[in-house]
Amino acid sequence: MQIIKPKEFFRNLPSKQCPECGTHINEQVESYLMECDHCLSKRDE
Numbered sequence: 001m002q003i004i005k006p007k008e009f010f011r012n013l014p015s016k017q018c019p020e021c022g023t024h025i026n027e028q029v030e031s032y033l034m035e036c037d038h039c040l041s042k043r044d045e
């Protein structure tokens with residue numbers, strides 16, 4: 001049986017990516033924001 005260490009588990013999580021332009025989103029961004037700052041600012045207009 002393989003034991004997964006918590007550190008390895010979190011490292012294997014897929015990084016969040018903007019569906020509009022594919023830019024990797026900083027994980028510090030609030031989780032409900034699905035798009036990067038660039039696309040969000042475009043959407044406001």
Ligand SMILES: [Zn+2]
Binds near residue numbers: 019020022036039
């Ligand atoms: Zn984007």
